[in-house]
Amino acid sequence: MSPAIPILLALALGLIGWLAARSRAWAMRKAVRAEGGELHSLPNYHGWYVGLWAVVPALAFAAVWSSLSPNLVLQQVLSDPAAQGLPAFGIQRDAILAEAQALAGGGGATGFQKGSAALVEPFRAAMHTYAVIGLIVTLVLGFAGGAFAYLRLRPHFTARTRVERAVMVGLLAASLVAILTTFGILASLLFETARFFSVVSPVDFLFGTHWGPDPMSEPSSVSGDRYGAVPLFWGTIFIGAIIAMAVAIPLGLMSAIFLTQYATPLLRKWMKPLLEILAGVPTVVYGYFAALTVAPLVRDFGHMIGVASASSESALAAGLVMGIMIIPFVSSMADDSIAAVPQAMRDGSLAMGATKSETIKKVLIPAALPGIVAGVMLAVSRAIGETMIVVMAAGATARLTANPFESMTTVTFQIVAMLTGEGSFDHPATLSAFALGMVLFLVTLALNFIALRVVKHFREAYE
Amino acid sequence: MNTLHTLDSIDPKITARNVSVYYGEKRAIDDVSIDISPKYVTAFIGPSGCGKSTFLRTLNRMNDTIAGARVEGDIALDGVDIYKSGMDVVQLRARVGMVFQKPNPFPKSIFENIAYGPRIHGLAASKTELEEIVERSLKRAGLWDEVKDRLTDSGTALSGGQQQRLCIARAIAVEPEVILMDEPCSALDPIATARIEELIDELRGNYAIVIVTHSMQQAARVSQRTAFFHLGKMVEYGKTSDIFTNPREERTKDYITGRYG
Numbered sequence: 114m115s116p117a118i119p120i121l122l123a124l125a126l127g128l129i130g131w132l133a134a135r136s137r138a139w140a141m142r143k144a145v146r147a148e149g150g151e152l153h154s155l156p157n158y159h160g161w162y163v164g165l166w167a168v169v170p171a172l173a174f175a176a177v178w179s180s181l182s183p184n185l186v187l188q189q190v191l192s193d194p195a196a197q198g199l200p201a202f203g204i205q206r207d208a209i210l211a212e213a214q215a216l217a218g219g220g221g222a223t224g225f226q227k228g229s230a231a232l233v234e235p236f237r238a239a240m241h242t243y244a245v246i247g248l249i250v251t252l253v254l255g256f257a258g259g260a261f262a263y264l265r266l267r268p269h270f271t272a273r274t275r276v277e278r279a280v281m282v283g284l285l286a287a288s289l290v291a292i293l294t295t296f297g298i299l300a301s302l303l304f305e306t307a308r309f310f311s312v313v314s315p316v317d318f319l320f321g322t323h324w325g326p327d328p329m330s331e332p333s334s335v336s337g338d339r340y341g342a343v344p345l346f347w348g349t350i351f352i353g354a355i356i357a358m359a360v361a362i363p364l365g366l367m368s369a370i371f372l373t374q375y376a377t378p379l380l381r382k383w384m385k386p387l388l389e390i391l392a393g394v395p396t397v398v399y400g401y402f403a404a405l406t407v408a409p410l411v412r413d414f415g416h417m418i419g420v421a422s423a424s425s426e427s428a429l430a431a432g433l434v435m436g437i438m439i440i441p442f443v444s445s446m447a448d449d450s451i452a453a454v455p456q457a458m459r460d461g462s463l464a465m466g467a468t469k470s471e472t473i474k475k476v477l478i479p480a481a482l483p484g485i486v487a488g489v490m491l492a493v494s495r496a497i498g499e500t501m502i503v504v505m506a507a508g509a510t511a512r513l514t515a516n517p518f519e520s521m522t523t524v525t526f527q528i529v530a531m532l533t534g535e536g537s538f539d540h541p542a543t544l545s546a547f548a549l550g551m552v553l554f555l556v557t558l559a560l561n562f563i564a565l566r567v568v569k570h571f572r573e574a575y576e
Numbered sequence: 577m578n579t580l581h582t583l584d585s586i587d588p589k590i591t592a593r594n595v596s597v598y599y600g601e602k603r604a605i606d607d608v609s610i611d612i613s614p615k616y617v618t619a620f621i622g623p624s625g626c627g628k629s630t631f632l633r634t635l636n637r638m639n640d641t642i643a644g645a646r647v648e649g650d651i652a653l654d655g656v657d658i659y660k661s662g663m664d665v666v667q668l669r670a671r672v673g674m675v676f677q678k679p680n681p682f683p684k685s686i687f688e689n690i691a692y693g694p695r696i697h698g699l700a701a702s703k704t705e706l707e708e709i710v711e712r713s714l715k716r717a718g719l720w721d722e723v724k725d726r727l728t729d730s731g732t733a734l735s736g737g738q739q740q741r742l743c744i745a746r747a748i749a750v751e752p753e754v755i756l757m758d759e760p761c762s763a764l765d766p767i768a769t770a771r772i773e774e775l776i777d778e779l780r781g782n783y784a785i786v787i788v789t790h791s792m793q794q795a796a797r798v799s800q801r802t803a804f805f806h807l808g809k810m811v812e813y814g815k816t817s818d819i820f821t822n823p824r825e826e827r828t829k830d831y832i833t834g835r836y837g
Contacts, residue, residue, distance in 0.1 A: 378643070457680035461743070464638060464676075465693040465750065466669035475692070480683050 119175045119251040126252070127168035130259035135160035137266060145268045154273035162272040165279050167259030171251045178247040186214075186239040193235040302554060305547035312541045313337045318548060324511035324527070326545055328536025335541045342549065344511040348521040349553075352432040352507060353496035356517060360436025361492055365443025366485065372444070373451045374473055385448070392441040400505035403434035408506050415518035423518035426508035432517070435502050442492040443485075450484020451477055483567045490564040494557035500525040524549045589614040589754060589784040590635060595649035597630050597639065604630045606808040607649070612754070617776060617785045619799035619816065621792055623831070626805040628788045629677075632756050635786065636672035637665050653754070670697050672754040673747035678763050679739030681731030681746075686723050689731040689742055690714060693750035709749055717745035718775050737768025744775065748783075755779070757787040761794065773798050792832060796820050804828045 138156035145152060187210070190196055199206050212229040217236035266272070310318070314337050321341020368388060372381050408430035415423025454477050462472040478485070508520025509530065531546040588611035597605035605627045612618050612635075620628040630639070637658060639645040651658050658668055670693075681689050690710040693699075700706035710727070714720040719741045723734070731742055740760055747755055757776070761769040776785060776798045789795050795802050796816060803813040804825075812819060812828045823829045 455680070457676055457678055458682060460638065460641065460674075460676060461680040461682065461746075462692070463641060464636065464669055464674035465696065465746065466666045467692075467696050468666055471696050475696075476682055 116175075116179055119248050120172065122248070123168055123171035123175065123251055123255045126171065126255040126259060127164040130167035130263065131160040131164035134163035134263055134266060137263070138272075141266070141268050150268065153269050153271055154276075158272040158276050159266050159270070161276045163259055163262040163266070165276070166262035167255045169279075170258045171255035174254050175247065175251050178250070182243045182247060185243055186236070189239040189242070190232060190235045193232075195231045195235055299554065302547055302551045305544055306551045308539070309541060309544035309548045313340045313545070313548075318342050318545075322513055324522075326531065326542035328531070328534045328540055328542040330542075332537075332540050340541070340545055342524070342545075342552070344513045345522060345524045345527055345549065346552075347513055348428065348507070348511070349497050349523040349525070351515070351517070351521065352428050352503060352523060353435060353499065354493050356429060356432025357436040357439060357496045358489065358493060360433055361439045361443050361496075362489060364436075365440045365488075365492075366447050368440070369444040369447035369451060370473055370478075373448055374469065374477075388444060389441050391438065392445075394438070396438065396499060396501040397505075399434050399438050400501040403430050403502050403506035407434055411518065420516070420518045422516065424508070424520045426506060426520040427518050428507055428521040429517035431503050431507035431521075434506065435496050435499055438499070438502070439492045439496055442495055443488050446488025446491065447481065447485045450481040450488070453484065454480045483570055487564040487568045490560045490567070494560040494564075497523075498525060498553060498557055500529060504529060524553050528553075586613070586615065588612055589654065591650075591652045591655070592631075592635075593650045595631070595634060595647065595651060597627070597634055598646045598648070599642070600644045604808055605634070608805075608810045610803060610810060610813055612784055612786060613801060614753075614784045615781055616800040617780050617787060617798050618801040618803065619795035620786065620788045620803050620805060621790070621795045621831075622805035622811075624790065627808040628803075628805045629758050631805070631810075632758055632786060632788050635754070635756055636669050636674055638669075638674065640665065670750050671752055672756060673750065673752035675740070675743050675747055675755065675757045675760050677759040679736055679743050681734070681739050681742050683730060683732050685728045686714075686731050686734070686742065687727040689746050690749050693746060697750055699750065713745040713749040716748050716779070717741045718771070718778070719745055735768070737764050737771055740764060740768070740772060741775065744772075744779075748779075752783060754784040754786065757785065759788050759790060762790065769794070792820070804831060806831070 135156050138152065138154075138159035142152045142156060190210075190213075191199075199209060209229045209232065213232035213236050216229065216233045217240060312332075312335055317337030318340050320343060321338060322343045323338060323341045324344050325339045327339065372385055372388075376384060404426075408425055408427060411427050411430040411433070412423045412425050415427070415429075458476055458480060459472060462476045463469075467475070503523045503526045507523060507526065509522050509526065510520050511522050511527075512519060514521070528546040528549050531543055531549075534542065536542045590610075590612035592611075593609045595605060595608045596603060608631060620632060622628050633639045634647050634651060635658075639647060647659060653668070653671065657663070682692065684692070687710055690713050691700075691706055694706060694709050700709055711720065711724075714723065719738060722738060723729075723742075731739065734742060740763075744755075744760075761772050764772065773794065776787065779785060780800075787795075787798065799816045801814070802816040802819040804811045804819065804823075804827075806827055812823060812825045814824075819828065820832060823832060
């Protein structure tokens with residue numbers, strides 16, 4: 114039986130409850146109005162009140178049940194006499210159970226594992242039992258909820274207030290999902306990071322200058338001197354915060370000034386969306402643009418000006434393309450904050466006999482500066498977390514150098530390399546990815562936090 | 577309708593002849609002619625939307641900043657057409673300063689607010705000279721004693737009335753010949769308003785001052801010449817005392833006595 118059936122039935126119950134409550138409320142309204150009174154809430158709100166009571170508890174149960182029932186099914190199958198012949202532990206036992214379950218559910222599995230056929234029937238029986246239990250309880254809950262709500266309807270019943278409160282709770286739950294996810298990410302990172310730091314000391318990791326983890330080495334013989342992450346931090350900052358920003362800040366700021374101050378409304382209407390398309394291009398597309406087009410040009414240019422070490426993967430190529438990618442981040446924040454400077458400020462300056470560019474330079478930019486700075490910080494946090502471009506164009510060599518023509522690697526690149534590498538999952542080389550992720554997470558969190566504070570300050574100043 | 581040459585014996589500072597202003601298709605000002613005296617305070621009064629602010633903004637070409645605004649007719653400053661091609665708007669606005677409805681100090685220090693104009697026009701050769709200009713301007717605007725110990729504080733931290741006097745000081749700092757004021761007291765309380773009105777009276781004679789106001793009492797208190805605008809036309813212009821006690825036009829009389837507006 115498909116898990117969609119209880120959900121659909123619960124929704125159907127809700128619809129019935131909605132219609133029934135609404136028509137009852139209409140009838141009540143007619144009766145109350147005949148005596149010169151009025152309902153507290155419109156009939157629709159009565160409908161929604163009953164509908165929500167019918168649907169929400171039932172669906173909540175269905176959700177909980179769908180996560181509980183597989184375990185219950187397994188328990189029942191294992192207690193079946195047919196399960197006595199299973200191997201006690203290990204991969205084979207799991208494989209047999211999984212296959213029997215797939216066969217019982219009508220999946221396309223073949224009877225490949227010996228012994229699975231005998232378990233199909235117990236599985237089918239158990240799944241059927243629990244599905245029926247789930248369906249019945251769901252329906253009973255839906256009906257009970259609906260009936261409870263329906264019986265409470267009175268002319269002075271405050272259905273509107275209650276429905277509004279339910280809407281508020283729903284919205285709150287939606288926003289909590291995002292927040293709780295952030296905490297979940299942080300918790301999982303923390304756990305794995307702690308495992309890494311139990312092998313490699315944080316001091317070696319944060320201040321060491323040699324990065325060369327060997328995923329194939331014996332985990333017990335790992336020492337901290339191969340886990341110095343400073344070259345990765347430097348590569349990340351050099352590419353993401355220096356080269357990319359050297360491209361994105363001037364271009365983004367100047368395009369924002371042009372769009373807000375010089376462009377005609379028609380031109381602005383066309384140019385702004387076109388510029389913002391840049392933000393929508395998948396980063397992998399930027400990646401091969403960087404690797405196939407920009408990187409060779411950068412290398413040839415390096416050779417031309419006499420940098421013999423210029424390589425076909427370079428920090429400069431990755432940084433330039435990353436800078437282009439984040440222009441929209443800088444320009445749209447700058448655009449918003451320049452446009453938010455009151456017209457009175459602009460008029461005041463122009464009326465003093467200032468030219469347009471003097472007004473922009475001396476009044477608009479200083480007044481919009483907090484917003485611009487916030488935009489730049491968001492752009493930096495975006496740039497240092499960027500992965501595809503550096504994977505494709507920056508190279509894999511951890512190197513502490515200020516020569517932009519050489520290949521360089523970043524934190525994000527190494528996270529990918531370590532997690533998809535050949536080491537086992539609990540090897541320190543693999544775990545180092547979590548420590549790197551943790552650093553990245555904290556840095557971008559700090560940048561975002563500062564940016565938000567700056568923007569808030571800016572808003573206060575212009576109320 | 578123009579009896580101005582007999583009104584004042586000296587040459588006018590600004591002469592406007594047959595001026596019409598359009599916003600797109602809409603005519604906001606219809607065939608206005610007026611002479612502005614260099615010695616007096618001239619008030620523009622009239623109900624909201626009558627075009628008095630629009631007309632004020634044509635006098636230093638601030639309407640240029642509004643997309644779709646178009647000016648017809650002639651406006652001359654000391655006999656020179658300010659709408660002729662090749663007219664330097666920057667120079668014009670240095671000579672014809674403006675104070676706005678809402679105080680709009682820049683988000684800079686008090687000192688920098690005043691120094692803004694002299695800097696962009698290169699009026700001060702040295703830092704000492706600049707400091708002198710700032711002090712002189714603040715003194716003329718009657719703000720010096722209140723702010724002399726905190727010139728580095730932000731201009732936006734001052735009270736509304738102080739901010740407006742700061743804006744007047746800022747306008748004075750570039751030594752304009754005309755100061756246009758667009759309802760300078762409409763965002764201020766009565767005490768701050770009284771202070772600004774006193775200031776306008778003190779400044780009279782040194783600058784030609786044109787003030788737009790929706791308050792007839794204010795026009796009566798601060799001005800010597802009054803123009804009454806209605807529906808984009810200038811209905812009547814004359815000595816303030818005549819306008820208020822003995823208007824020639826029926827519409828002026830109705831407005832003065834509070835029949836509409």
